[in-house]
Amino acid sequence: MKTKAKELLKTIYGYDKFRKGQEIIINHILSKRDTLGVMSTGGGKSICYQIPALIYSDLTIVISPLISLMKDQVDSLKYLGIRAGFLNSTLSKDEYIKLIQGIKNKSIKILYIAPERLTNENFINFIKGVRLSLIAVDEAHCISQWGHDFRKSYLEIPNFLNKINQRPQLLALTATATSKVRQDIIDKLNLHNPLTSVDGFDRDNISFKVEKGVVSEAFISEYLKRNSKKSGIIYAATRKEVDNLYSYLLLKGFKVGKYHAGLDEKERTEFQDKFLKDDIKVMIATNAFGMGIDKSNVRFVIHRNIPKDLESYYQEAGRAGRDGAPAEAILLFFEEDVSTQEFLIEQNEESSKELKNTKRKKLDQMVDYAYLESCYREYILKYFGDKRIKNYCGNCGNCKNFKDVKSFTLDAQKVFSCIGRTKESIGISTLTNILMGKIDTKIERKEYFKLSTFGIMSSHTRESLEEFIYYLISENYLEQSAGSFPTLKLTSKAFDVLKNLKAVFRKINESVTFDYFEDPLFETLNTLRKEIAQKENVPPYIIFSDLTLMEMAEKKPQNRWEMLKIRGIGNQKFKNYGDLFLKTINKLSPQEIDMLHIDNIIDEKYLGEKQLLDLKKALNIEVATYELKEILIKTLFTN
Ligand code: ADP
Ligand code: MG
Numbered sequence: 001m002k003t004k005a006k007e008l009l010k011t012i013y014g015y016d017k018f019r020k021g022q023e024i025i026i027n028h029i030l031s032k033r034d035t036l037g038v039m040s041t042g043g044g045k046s047i048c049y050q051i052p053a054l055i056y057s058d059l060t061i062v063i064s065p066l067i068s069l070m071k072d073q074v075d076s077l078k079y080l081g082i083r084a085g086f087l088n089s090t091l092s093k094d095e096y097i098k099l100i101q102g103i104k105n106k107s108i109k110i111l112y113i114a115p116e117r118l119t120n121e122n123f124i125n126f127i128k129g130v131r132l133s134l135i136a137v138d139e140a141h142c143i144s145q146w147g148h149d150f151r152k153s154y155l156e157i158p159n160f161l162n163k164i165n166q167r168p169q170l171l172a173l174t175a176t177a178t179s180k181v182r183q184d185i186i187d188k189l190n191l192h193n194p195l196t197s198v199d200g201f202d203r204d205n206i207s208f209k210v211e212k213g214v215v216s217e218a219f220i221s222e223y224l225k226r227n228s229k230k231s232g233i234i235y236a237a238t239r240k241e242v243d244n245l246y247s248y249l250l251l252k253g254f255k256v257g258k259y260h261a262g263l264d265e266k267e268r269t270e271f272q273d274k275f276l277k278d279d280i281k282v283m284i285a286t287n288a289f290g291m292g293i294d295k296s297n298v299r300f301v302i303h304r305n306i307p308k309d310l311e312s313y314y315q316e317a318g319r320a321g322r323d324g325a326p327a328e329a330i331l332l333f334f335e336e337d338v339s340t341q342e343f344l345i346e347q348n349e350e351s352s353k354e355l356k357n358t359k360r361k362k363l364d365q366m367v368d369y370a371y372l373e374s375c376y377r378e379y380i381l382k383y384f385g386d387k388r389i390k391n392y393c394g395n396c397g398n399c400k401n402f403k404d405v406k407s408f409t410l411d412a413q414k415v416f417s418c419i420g421r422t423k424e425s426i427g428i429s430t431l432t433n434i435l436m437g438k439i440d441t442k443i444e445r446k447e448y449f450k451l452s453t454f455g456i457m458s459s460h461t462r463e464s465l466e467e468f469i470y471y472l473i474s475e476n477y478l479e480q481s482a483g484s485f486p487t488l489k490l491t492s493k494a495f496d497v498l499k500n501l502k503a504v505f506r507k508i509n510e511s512v513t514f515d516y517f518e519d520p521l522f523e524t525l526n527t528l529r530k531e532i533a534q535k536e537n538v539p540p541y542i543i544f545s546d547l548t549l550m551e552m553a554e555k556k557p558q559n560r561w562e563m564l565k566i567r568g569i570g571n572q573k574f575k576n577y578g579d580l581f582l583k584t585i586n587k588l589s590p591q592e593i594d595m596l597h598i599d600n601i602i603d604e605k606y607l608g609e610k611q612l613l614d615l616k617k618a619l620n621i622e623v624a625t626y627e628l629k630e631i632l633i634k635t636l637f638t639n
């Protein structure tokens with residue numbers, strides 16, 4: 001069974017490895033136990049029920065909170081070659097009939113429904129006659145009043161289970177890790193002797209950062225300018241703030257959308273649709289936006305205001321980089337936003353004293369995060385009970401800062417001791433000359449070339465040395481005397497460095513990391529993806545993820561075998577788009593594309609390299625037309 005799961009992961013999804021947590025959850029399910037799976041947003045929960053659903057012979061029902069996003073989920077599966085369906089009020093009669101038939105003849109393995117459907121008598125009667133293998137409850141925290149997205153209709157699940165005369169296996173999935181909510185899910189769903197897996201909280205492709213003391217509008221518009229080709233979400237605390245930021249960015253010429261509960265349904269759906277399809281790159285939203293959105297190519301999430309707790313923050317920030325490619329989560333921090341959150345806690349009359357205290361404590365922990373000087377990721381994971389990272393993740397704002405700080409103590413000591421040996425009687429240019437070992441008239445006259453510091457920094461350039469000396473002045477290690485020939489004096493800070501009581505640390509310029517969005521081939525592939533998506537009327541990330549495009553741009557696969565090694569390309573995706581992308585990557589001529597087609601056809605028949613060459617020779621492939629060759633190959637193989 002386990003090998004079957006791995007095989008499906010590769011052939012259908014095009015991934016080599018299960019993520020942390022996925023393997024555990026799938027193993028639990030396949031051992032026929034009820035399971036509660038807790039994994040972070042973007043951790044890959046869907047595969048945890050999809051793969052068992054494919055292995056099991058009967059139907060899997062997925063209870064998912066949002067009707068509006070079911071089509072998206074079912075489309076994603078369709079593009080992987082999996083037949084799934086959804087049942088909601090948008091279906092036409094024909095679609096409905098087809099769905100029912102598909103379920104009856106078992107060609108549909110996965111059915112998505114919203115919890116509201118569970119009280120529908122027709123549906124209950126229908127399900128009574130269908131054998132179920134598994135019911136997956138997605139976003140299972142919605143069943144708990146203690147959670148942040150309580151949905152009354154989730155409470156209907158146990159009643160539904162009682163009515164359908166069968167008790168399939170249950171899988172509950174959530175990103176909310178608090179033990180209270182977890183227990184509540186187990187109780188309310190009445191999970192039988194469940195196995196719980198709380199793993200897969202780490203999102204190592206997201207770089208977490210906090211910006212303090214910036215002007216938010218300026219920061220955001222600067223950021224959007226620098227990242228104009230990427231898709232992102234900007235969360236703000238209130239509707240008003242969303243509206244303001246939206247107008248501001250629109251005025252600045254950015255193509256942005258907005259989303260909050262104050263907009264009418266039509267407007268919201270329109271913005272959401274455009275965002276999913278990359279017609280609008282950036283969405284500005286309150287926390288009403290995001291649940292059920294599986295857009296995998298969100299490259300950044302910026303929080304304009306501090307959220308109320310780390311659970312909310314991680315859930316929202318986690319919407320960045322679901323595909324596993326590099327992504328950023330930036331929190332803009334302002335003191336006054338904390339008062340707003342405090343006010344909201346105090347003002348809420350429904351909260352008991354105990355609940356208010358809990359909320360205050362959570363807010364404190366969120367604020368601590370903003371002030372953190374150590375690894376952000378370590379802090380987050382610890383908060384969720386995972387102690388895997390020790391001190392340093394290397395990818396968050398603080399770790400990167402730390403990484404880019406270098407000790408310049410020795411260099412500074414050389415400079416200071418040189419000044420000392422000249423009895424503090426020289427200016428910047430003579431100092432530079434001595435350190436570089438260059439003789440000028442003053443050095444000759446004063447015999448500074450005899451100093452032990454003469455030429456001690458000869459490997460440096462004049463510009464870098466001068467720049468370093470100016471830095472030491474600006475940091476008060478050195479003082480310049482007044483007058484037309486200013487000389488350099490050592491301050492007490494410099495003496496401390498000389499005595500090794502103090503070190504000189506300096507941030508070296510952050511090296512510019514390679515950005516695929518600037519790579520011409522990536523851009524071409526991105527455009528191609530968008531064209532296909534537009535033609536087929538689905539979001540681009542459903543065709544291929546950003547990560548898949550990045551790997552293609554980097555590895556430049558030249559044939560089917562190489563293409564199938566790219567993450568995210570399974571059999572169905574290759575069948576649909578493999579040739580087209582191969583052709584684009586390799587800038588092939590029509591004849592070469594013909595060859596490629598043939599290679600693929602031959603490959604499907606599992607020919608070895610040598611047989612393939614022989615066949616090509618035999619068919620005189622250079623002269624025959626593609627159609628002719630295809631006919632020849634087919635007749636050859638059917639005999
Ligand atoms: P969640 O529901 O936990 O928020 P999803 O199920 O939507 O997350 O998965 C997020 C993304 O991760 C999807 O784009 C999915 O294709 C990708 N993914 C899932 N499992 C793997 C894996 N084992 N290797 C690589 N990518 C994966
Ligand atoms: Mg999900």
